[in-house]
Amino acid sequence: MDIGFIGAGKVGTSLGRYLKQHRQHITGYYSRNPLSAKEAAEFTGSKYFSTLNEAVGESEVLFLTVPDGQIGSVWTQIQDLPVAGKIICHCSGLLSSAVFSEISQKGAFGYSIHPLLAVSQKFQSDQSLSQAVFTVEGAQEKRAQILRLLKVCGNPVVLLDAGAKEKYHAAAVMASNLVLALNYGAQKLLTECGFAPELAAKSLTPLFLGNAQTAADKGLAAALTGPVERLDLMTVSHHLSALEGADREIYRLLSLYAVELARQKHPQRNYEELKGRLEQ
Numbered sequence: 346m347d348i349g350f351i352g353a354g355k356v357g358t359s360l361g362r363y364l365k366q367h368r369q370h371i372t373g374y375y376s377r378n379p380l381s382a383k384e385a386a387e388f389t390g391s392k393y394f395s396t397l398n399e400a401v402g403e404s405e406v407l408f409l410t411v412p413d414g415q416i417g418s419v420w421t422q423i424q425d426l427p428v429a430g431k432i433i434c435h436c437s438g439l440l441s442s443a444v445f446s447e448i449s450q451k452g453a454f455g456y457s458i459h460p461l462l463a464v465s466q467k468f469q470s471d472q473s474l475s476q477a478v479f480t481v482e483g484a485q486e487k488r489a490q491i492l493r494l495l496k497v498c499g500n501p502v503v504l505l506d507a508g509a510k511e512k513y514h515a516a517a518v519m520a521s522n523l524v525l526a527l528n529y530g531a532q533k534l535l536t537e538c539g540f541a542p543e544l545a546a547k548s549l550t551p552l553f554l555g556n557a558q559t560a561a562d563k564g565l566a567a568a569l570t571g572p573v574e575r576l577d578l579m580t581v582s583h584h585l586s587a588l589e590g591a592d593r594e595i596y597r598l599l600s601l602y603a604v605e606l607a608r609q610k611h612p613q614r615n616y617e618e619l620k621g622r623l624e625q
């Protein structure tokens with residue numbers, strides 16, 4: 346398939362290179378800033394498109410890898426070009442293909458194709474894409490072609506309904522951004538206990554990395570340690586008394602999730618009393 350990109354940022358550039366490495370034909374790049382498009386074209390051995398018309402004309406599949414807030418307006422700019430029969434994709438985790446309004450009237454087919462991965466670099470993240478699960482949502486008609494494309498790359502693919510995208514994206518945020526936010530909360534508590542800020546961050550690193558590695562190797566339940574897992578009601582009660590406001594609420598609600606994991610790890614243990622304390 347001839348695959349072109351509008352938006353030569355981190356995802357557009359990395360995905361183009363990744364697809365090229367899997368023997369897909371990348372036609373080229375159009376971007377707001379011509380320099381971005383030229384750099385991406387060079388990186389992927391493809392063309393620089395100076396107009397949207399060229400990008401549309403030369404591509405059977407077009408990825409609109411622009412920021413989420415720009416996808417609708419880029420679609421508006423290209424929808425009256427000859428898009429009939431083409432596959433139009435974006436890579437937003439949140440938005441569905443419904444952002445391509447009235448696409449069926451134009452004879453084109455819309456998809457949201459999301460790599461479940463933080464893509465932080467333009468020119469170094471393409472290798473990490475091999476680890477990503479991709480989600481695909483969109484029109485039935487050309488879905489098989491999209492699935493074939495991702496299968497060639499060897500990535501696991503999950504099909505999503507448009508209505509699931511918001512919850513799906515919230516889950517991704519919980520697992521990545523909010524884990525960082527939780528560590529930030531723990532750092533703040535350590536500084537209240539007298540740690541210098543830099544030492545607070547450093548002290549938590551072995552806990553953070555060790556847990557992440559064990560969870561990746563053995564699963565969340567096997568990685569779980571601590572007072573909830575040990576059924577240590579006294580320690581949990583002291584923690585709840587020591588914490589206030591949002592910190593107490595975050596601790597309490599996440600401990601209820603920890604109870605669910607602890608039950609998976611120790612189905613023979615009775616966590617009811619601990620759960621009751623956490624629900625107060």
Ligand SMILES: NC(=O)c1ccc[n+]([C@@H]2O[C@H](COP(=O)([O-])OP(=O)(O)OC[C@H]3O[C@@H](n4cnc5c(N)ncnc54)[C@H](OP(=O)(O)O)[C@@H]3O)[C@@H](O)[C@H]2O)c1
Nearest residue numbers: 352353354355356376377378381410411413436437463464
């Ligand atoms: N980064 C991630 O971790 C990640 C992961 C999964 C999915 N995504 C999704 O991937 C998409 C792209 O994100 P990104 O992180 O690659 O963003 P990004 O690095 O900011 O790249 C977006 C690119 O689009 C270009 N652009 C902006 N407005 C444009 C317009 N109106 N017309 C043409 N080009 C325009 C920018 O232009 P110039 O450089 O030309 O100025 C920029 O290079 C988003 O939908 C995002 O949700 C991102």
